[in-house]
Amino acid sequence: MTLYYRWLIPEIKASLPTWVAMRGISSDQIRDLDTRALAVFHDEELVAIAEWYTSKVHASEYWLYIEVAPKRRRQGLGFEVFRLVSRLRHRDIPFTYRNYLHTGSLAFAHKLGAYTRQVIPPDRASLIHREELTLTFPVEALHREQQDIFQRAYVDMYEWTHELWAPVSGEHQLTLQRNALEDIDKEATSIVYSSSGSIEGFVATYIVDGKPLLMGETASRNTPHGEQIIQSCLRRTLDILACREIEEVQMDGHISDPHWLPNWIRLAPYGE
Incomplete structure (x- = not known):
């Protein structure tokens, strides 16, 4: 099969067929040379697309996505696209x-030689087991005047929870500070302060x-x-959400998070 590619310019992106699940794919070089996207053709038929880019938080690796047309799968085309992307x-x-x-x-990634760097536990939990958690520290909500302190603590937390498997880029501060407050629910966010006013957790x-999506x-x-x-922070947050008659929460964390994981497991999480 003779293949050729075209960079994903807006005109090609506008006419992507319905089988393309990556509807949010960006046009080629939307940011820089580390932000690329291409379309792969055979006899003028689009048979695959690919996108790879660095993040501002982790600039030492490319996030890679490859999608092959359903009727073209299991023919080795994905491997060909991967080799092409690797060269480009x-x-x-x-x-x-x-x-x-x-x-x-994920099975395709492992066939390409991928190895597992990190695993998240089951990412959903019911609130019915929240009484397994004990409030042993005084906990407060996030107040508007404490947002700067919270942003600094968020960056510190992100840095050390990723340092052993996905170190930050060195240009991550502003992105993480913005992420810390984006879509946050201040009332349901729970914080333990030290005697000096810094955030301990x-x-x-x-x-x-x-x-609601929880992380901490x-x-x-x-x-x-x-x-x-x-444990104290998580219990307060779940109590607040229970008062709103919320029955289920999701989380963003890792099995290597030493203080989060033991508490999350107490909630008997389920899901993927």
Whole structure:
């Protein structure tokens, strides 16, 4: 099969066929040479698309997405596109990808030689087990006048929870500071402060597609009583959400988060 590619200019993007699931794919070089997208053709028929880019938080790797037309799958085309993308990348840095277990795309990544760097536990939980968590530290909501302190603690937390497997780029501060407050629910966000007014740990609540998404950890890896601090924060947040008659929450975390994971597991999480 003779293949050729075209960079994904707006005219091609506007006419993508219905089989393309990556509806949010960006036009080629929408940001820079590390933000690329292409369309692969055979006899004028679009048979695959690919996108790879760096993030401002993790600039030492490319996020990679490849999609092959359904009727062209299991013919080795995905491997050909991967080899093409590997040659075309601006920098010789690794590709990375994430998805749920048992998906075909994750199996494809492993066939390309991918290895697992990180795993998240089941990402949903009911509030019915929240009484397994004990409030042992005084916990407060996020107040408007404390937003700057919270942003700094968020950046500190993100840096140490990623340092051993996905270090930050060095140009991450502004992006993370913006992420810290974007779509946040201040009342349902729970914080434990030190006697000096710094943040020792928190559970932040974000509203994503109308549903609560929780994430949290201590501000540093070695915070004393870290598990109990996060337990207290998580209990308060779940109590607030229960009063709103919310029955289920999702979370964003990793199995390597030492203070978050033991508390999340107490809720008997389920899902993918």
